[in-house]
Amino acid sequence: MAFESLSEKLQNVFKNLRSKGRLTESDVKAAMKEVKRALLEADVNFKVVKTFIKAVQDRAVGQDVLNGLNPGQMVIKIVKEEMEALMGSTTTEIQLKPGNEITVILMAGLQGAGKTTTTAKIAGKYKQKGKRPLLVACDVYRPAAIKQLQVNGEKQGVPVFSMGDKMNPVDIAKASIEHAAKNGNNIVILDTAGRLHIDEDMMTELIAIKQAVDVHQTILVVDAMTGQDAVNVAKDFNEKVGVDGVIITKMDGDTRGGAALSIRSVTGKPILYIGMGEKLDDLQQFYPDRMTSRILGMGDVLTLIEKAEATVDEEKALEMQQKLRKASFTFDDFLEQMEQVKKMGGLADMLSMIPGLGNQLKGADLDDSMMDRTASIIYSMTKEERATPEIINPSRRKRIADGAGVPISEVNKLCKQFQNQKKMMKQMSGMFGGKGGKKGRFKLPF
Incomplete structure (x- = not known):
């Protein structure tokens, strides 16, 4: 899983802290220097690391900590609390409109991030909760994009609205809302086109869809494997289009995982889900406290249960x-x-x-x-x-x-x-x- 290397390095730092009966200010600073190095190697944003280390150090060198009965454990507790705060502290859900009002969710992201597969998984999760989602094929550019959404929609047992690849995505989005109203769908999820990199055409199209349709939530899908680039992509999308939440995919791969620790702090937007594999259950709700526990080697019993x-x-x-x-x-x-x-x-x-x-x-x-x-x-x-x-x-x-x-x-x-x-x-x-x-x-x- 992501963070394996970071977790190992942090646990070694904490092991050294626990082994000391008393801690001095220089002990804390030396430990924080190691933590800083480990976070930077995990591809966490430099500004985020700097702020995090300062917050921990300011709290950890207080008299109550250094003169406490178990100063090493107190420092670890502070690291855990600050890391949770870094990732958002509380779990955030995708916001839906009340009752049977149609909620429109726009899914955005670069090509290759796993957006289409994730879009279908989100629909599958809502179906499990008793909702009636409709997937909408708005990517008319990428070969086989519509077919991919249809195959994934079939896997989840969710209908897919498509008008082929010759129509304008804005018109497809508008028509899908009418289709949903006639067929009793109360969640419409728009699978929009990605690009290999951020460009004006993609941003203009997303803005046009949001102007034409009452989009309630804009969700960005980013690839954890791209490291710091995932954070930069999230920042750009948020500034140009506006984002309500982020889903990080490929967190099960050989990745340093820094995106998960940086995105909330850099964009101010919550991480909603993390993708841990191909199956529907592998799209897991993001719990900052549980992720922190796993990073710090404290386990994650609640997710296991x-x-x-x-x-x-x-x-x-x-x-x-x-x-x-x-x-x-x-x-x-x-x-x-x-x-x-x-x-x-x-x-x-x-x-x-x-x-x-x-x-x-x-x-x-x-x-x-x-x-x-x-x-x-x-x-x-x-x-x-x-x-x-x-x-x-x-x-x-x-x-x-x-x-x-x-x-x-x-x-x-x-x-x-x-x-x-x-x-x-x-x-x-x-x-x-x-x-x-x-x-x-x-x-x-x-």
Whole structure:
């Protein structure tokens, strides 16, 4: 995820602060110098870094902090509070008109930022909330732009209004409002044309659409991978067209993430969502406090809980709980659990949200391909072997290894870890009213 390098550097700074019993003003200044370097390397805007460091330093060198019982923790608390303030402090929603009034949302952004895909995801989220969105194809220039919106709209089950690529985008926007009124759509989302860079034609067209149609919200989509350029793009769009909020895409990539820490401060506009992947659920609402916790290595338990609630079937969860209590967990159950983990964003992403695990996981082989490899071993088993792993003898293990295309040692390791886990479940059954009661050390069998 974005911020991985920044997070690691900040945690090292904090580790040094915590190790000191007392802090001097020079200790704080030395720590802030390291924080400043880490933020600049993460591509955070220089002016933003300067203001942030001054705010933290002014608060951190106060007598109450330096003479407190735990000055290191107090400084970390100040850093967390100032970072949250930097990103907006509170979570901001896209504002909608009351009742059944039609809300018009104009989506803008440069080509390649993921605007069209994000536009469809926003529509999908509103559909989930019981709204009746309409997607509008206003990009008549880019080849296949209309088709792309139609394909994405179909994925979300949202209708797309198009008049082809020969009409003026302003006329398309006006006609879409009439279409929405006739068909009972209460949210109209205009997917406008992007360019490879900001130019007058694009800005003039956006202004013309806003003059012709009562646009309630203008949302800008920027690409986190472009770093500081994303901040400059947001600033230009806001000054020339006017922006109500920003969505940052590709935050799951190998990016330094500085845009998320700079945009609010530079433009004064809130970050509404961040894109963490291709699926609808990968467009996540932006919570400044949760993002700050993840950057500072404090985890993000609330997002983890929400992901679990959204992906885990309650009946299946209860059924699995019963199996765990009786230690009747099978390889088929294990496959099901791996699928749930994937739906929640993958093992590494999930575990990184648990406080304290960030540094411990560094260097661990937690790539999802590891789960795929384990799944291929299980799929090479017969139904009987999956249901009763005890029958898997050496000759069966060789056949399974050959079928999965892995060394027999990997099959042996999986079977051994699986049996150890079942033993541990039996020992833990005492906690649920069964016999035993010895505590086992839990180990994931993949």
